[in-house]
Amino acid sequence: MSSSTEHTEDTATASPPKPHDSPVRVSRLGYVSFETPDVARLMEYYTKVLGFALVDDSPQQAFLTTGADHHCVIIDKAEVARGRSIVGYEIRENLDDAQRRLKDAGIHGERRTDTGPGTPDVLVLTEPETGATLHLYEDQQPSGVEPTFDHRPSKLGHVAAYTTSTGNMRSFYEDAMGFRWSDSIGDFFVFLRCNADHHAANFMQSDTMSGMHHIAYEARDLTHLQTMIDNLARHDYRLYWGPGRHAVGHNIFTYHEDPDGNHIELFTQLDVMLDEEKGYYEPRPWHEHFPMCPTTWEADIAAMNMWGPIPPGMIKR
Numbered sequence: 014m015s016s017s018t019e020h021t022e023d024t025a026t027a028s029p030p031k032p033h034d035s036p037v038r039v040s041r042l043g044y045v046s047f048e049t050p051d052v053a054r055l056m057e058y059y060t061k062v063l064g065f066a067l068v069d070d071s072p073q074q075a076f077l078t079t080g081a082d083h084h085c086v087i088i089d090k091a092e093v094a095r096g097r098s099i100v101g102y103e104i105r106e107n108l109d110d111a112q113r114r115l116k117d118a119g120i121h122g123e124r125r126t127d128t129g130p131g132t133p134d135v136l137v138l139t140e141p142e143t144g145a146t147l148h149l150y151e152d153q154q155p156s157g158v159e160p161t162f163d164h165r166p167s168k169l170g171h172v173a174a175y176t177t178s179t180g181n182m183r184s185f186y187e188d189a190m191g192f193r194w195s196d197s198i199g200d201f202f203v204f205l206r207c208n209a210d211h212h213a214a215n216f217m218q219s220d221t222m223s224g225m226h227h228i229a230y231e232a233r234d235l236t237h238l239q240t241m242i243d244n245l246a247r248h249d250y251r252l253y254w255g256p257g258r259h260a261v262g263h264n265i266f267t268y269h270e271d272p273d274g275n276h277i278e279l280f281t282q283l284d285v286m287l288d289e290e291k292g293y294y295e296p297r298p299w300h301e302h303f304p305m306c307p308t309t310w311e312a313d314i315a316a317m318n319m320w321g322p323i324p325p326g327m328i329k330r
Contacts, residue, residue, distance in 0.1 A: 036114035037149060038105040038191035039207040042214070044084055044148075045172050045228060046099035047275065048091035054272050055088050062248045063230065063241075064165035066158040069130050076130060079230070080160065082153040083131025085169040094273035096225035097174055100140070100214075101132065101148040102190070102207070108136050108151060120189055122149070130154070141185050142176045143223070164244040166230035167237070170280060173215045173226035179203045182216045193289070196261045199312040204261060211262040211284040211294070227268070229278035235265065238281045242267055257318040258282075261310055263299055 049055045056075045059065040065077040068084055076084035087099065104111055108124065115122050115138070122136045128148060136149040176182045183203050186192040192205040195212050201219075204212040217226055232238035242252065255267035264283040271277050284294040284305070293304030299319070310316040317323045 035187070035191040036118045036120065036189055037111050039102040039149075039213075040105050041103050041208055042100070042169055042171065043082065043103045043150065043153065044087060044099075044101040045097055045169065046087035046089055047273070048089045048093070048095040048098050049273050050090075050092060050094060051272070052088050052090050058272050059086060059088070062245060062250060064161070064163055064244070066156065066165070068156050068158065074129070078156045078158055079166050079168055080158065081155055083156045084153070087129065094275070096228060096273075096275040097145055097172055099146045099148060100172055101135075101150060103152065104149050105191075106151075108134060108149070111149060112136055115189065118189060131156075142178055142182050143174055145174070164237075164241045166241070166279065167233050168231050170210070170229040170231040170278075170283065171213050171215060172228050173217065175219045175222045175224060175226055176216045177218065177220070179216050179218045186214060195286075195307055197309045198261060198316055199310070201312070202261075206286065209285045209287055211264075211286070225275065227276035227278050229266075229280055231283070232279060232281040234281055238265065238267070238279060241279050245269060254318075254324050257320045258299065260301070260316045260319050261308075263294075263297060 047055060052072065052075055056067065056070065056077070059077050060067055065079060065086065067075060068078050069076040073090040075088040077086045077088070078084050089098070112122050112124060120138065122138050125135045125137050126133055128135045128137070131154045132148065132150045134150065138147040138149065140147050179201060183194065183205065186205050187194065192207050192214065195204040195206045197203050202215065202217045204215040207213045232241055245252070250269050252267050252269050256265055258265050262284050264280040266278055266280045268276060268278050284297070286294050293306045296303055296305065314322055
């Protein structure tokens, strides 16, 4: 790691979370939706290139999965392509309690039973700053899809978006949704976790950019990641960045674009925090110091890629 990449542990922010002091406690990222002018084209990309299983579809919509859940990706027909129009989170509370507690905190949520198959009862919120739709649900119906060991990702990993204020977004996700702070890059990029995984949501502050920054799917290990990349090449999708290793989260990453130009990350070896009371990530030989706790990193190339440079124009603010 370059010595120019400084990092400091934020001990005040990294202290163990208080007992249930947020209206909702998200347990995991469940699904994300994409709007596209060409449902069939994006559906072909997800099934043939990434190996997702198609669970339900129509000319206007498709539901795809990597495993047991009914869906982790929704594709909707629209005039203009847009990623991350909806983000679904599974929560620990039942929806009645969640709706009441959010209302007491001044956050309006609408109960819906018509959002689509797989999640027949959903609490719908509007994300501050971005205006994206959030779905909160207790669980999904099963997909009935058999597990596989081919190029299909193991799961939806995280979703990143632009925001006008990382501070406001962090406050909302921590105070209302029970997320914990994992890392920051300078004062413009924040990473948040809802379970042991280093991050399920991350946000970049920008005055000029909006919408989704990227979406990430997890590989089981390096061999699986290689299989996924080889399948990209078979279908003429080329990487524009990677393989490399982020210092923030320490995952090995690759990036490419889907047919609509959405930025897609395929990754493995993301940091995990198995003991919130201890407050440090499981030790790995590539960590900069031990114990490795939530950190504010200097905005440096090495924070983005421990192995090499970043492409020109990759970080747009």
